[in-house]
Amino acid sequence: MxxxxxxxxxxxxxxxxxxxxxxxxxxxxxxxxxxxxxxxxxxxxxxxxxxxxxTDKAHLFEAVFRDRQRHLVEAVAAAALRHDRPWPRLTAALDAYLDGTVTDAAHRALLQQAPTALGAERCRELDEQLGLPAVQALMDDLAAAGELTVEPGPMLTRLLFSALCEAAMTAGAAPDPDEARRAAADALRAIMTGLRREPPAAHHE
The missing domain is CATH 1.10.10.60 (Homeodomain-like)
Structure with a gap:
């Protein structure tokens, strides 16, 4: 070298x-x-x-936030790829995201501080840069498999991503984060189930 x-x-x-x-x-x-x-x-x-x-403490915090969020996205993707079918991939990704943002106390603390350190608008920009493409990929995967009742356009994906971020922030700030994490997982699954196409009924002779 x-x-x-x-x-x-x-x-x-x-x-x-x-x-x-x-x-x-x-x-x-x-x-x-x-x-x-x-x-x-x-x-x-x-x-x-x-x-x-x-350059300053805010710049340092942003670099830390980016680095930890990037590792989180990688962990979520790895959890999803352990499954062959789109719907189990989605639920595994949701669980991995909540584990990383709520169950992980250090990451939870960073998320709670981010709006103060960076400002709400910058937090939103960073979240979308790092996480939105992954959510869009999961939704496209479901649509390609015929699992959704609607097309996963940008508006739907942004709304779902916002729900995911809000669930993480709300659960992380709760007095009992573990219990709140379970409630958040149930709520997110209920939202996604509402978008799932029912399989065709079996025909009997």
């Missing part, structure tokens, strides 16, 4: 260390209470190194 390649690898490893440290601190003590000095200390780098990679 060249010197230039080693430097690039070191920068990437350093950036990852800063992201991991920031994610743990944001989850444990909150965005407002966490300082750049805290992150630098936890990552064992200088304050200047943190600022080399991130």
């Amino acid at each position: 060249t010197v230039k390649g080693r430097r690039a690898e070191y920068r990437e490893l350093t950036r990852t260390a800063v992201l991991d440290a920031a994610a743990a601190l944001f989850a444990a003590q909150g965005f407002t209470a966490t300082t750049i000095d805290d992150v630098a200390g936890a990552a064992r780098v200088s304050k200047g190194t943190v600022y080399y990679h991130f």
Whole structure:
């Protein structure tokens, strides 16, 4: 490996260390209470190194949020791909999403802080960038298999995605997140079942 390649690898490893440290601190003590000095200390780098990679604390939070949401989308996709048929893929994806956003306490904390750290509009933009294509793919999969009573156009997909995000936020903020997660799963399944095409009735001689 060249010197230039080693430097690039070191920068990437350093950036990852800063992201991991920031994610743990944001989850444990909150965005407002966490300082750049805290992150630098936890990552064992200088304050200047943190600022080399991130312009300010909000930029750092957004990078953490993007990174964790990207990993979540990958986990949801992996859960869906364990099934051969479209409907089990959908329910597996819903369960994996709720596990990642509600059952996972650290991710749940990041989601709850995101509107304060980034603003509601920016949160919505990031959610749509990272999650909306995955929801559209699942809906297209169901439509291609003849499982839906309606065409999964952009409006329907956005509405369903909004319901998914709201379920995660509401369940995550509940006094008992585990119980709320189960209620959210039931509600989302009920919504999707309302869009499911009934299989043709069997004909008997």
